[in-house]
Amino acid sequence: GQSLEQPSEVTAVEGAIVQINCTYQTSGFYGLSWYQQHDGGAPTFLSYNALDGLEETGRFSSFLSRSDSYGYLLLQELQMKDSASYFCAVRDRTGGGNKLTFGTGTQLKVEL
């Protein structure tokens, strides 16, 4: 089966850079996604990495190393509105690659 590990909580100050790590174990890996969820809200898609390397989207970047079964989400120039939970999720050949398995989430607290 699949398993993902990410820290339960991270705290950083406004304007700083924070990295949220995710390690995974899976069979037939296709790709790693990141989702953001504010308290009381629905998860929203941030990024997807299928190949090794860094993908940048504005203040957010996501990195993948397939050989290390590891990825991270990098948030730069932190803002208070970035306080949320962040989930990594893997897509693999389970179910024909049609579904995601989510980690338990990292709660990011941004402080002044």
Place this chain on the structure above:
Amino acid sequence: DAGITQSPRHKVTETGTPVTLRCHQTENHRYMYWYRQDPGHGLRLIHYSYGVKDTDKGEVSDGYSVSRSKTEDFLLTLESATSSQTSVYFCAISRDSGTDTQYFGPGTRLTVL
């Protein structure tokens, strides 16, 4: 925002009663998913659909059934609700599995007393 609605948004019911949650989309996406979210467990897949009348189980499917008779609607049924099914339920859609972008509905908070 993707056009996804869930109904009801909140429901309180009693143990042993049947409950049906509805997910409705206006995006004509092929894939639809039901997740439950509980503290400490993240999002766990209950069932998903890859087309009309085509469904498959997720990791926590026991006690749940689904139906998809139209592209736009995906129903989740708890035949006999239990307190362990108290949770927040999210529906999600995606155009295809390859894009890996899932769009989530607003969620339904279900309490089983």
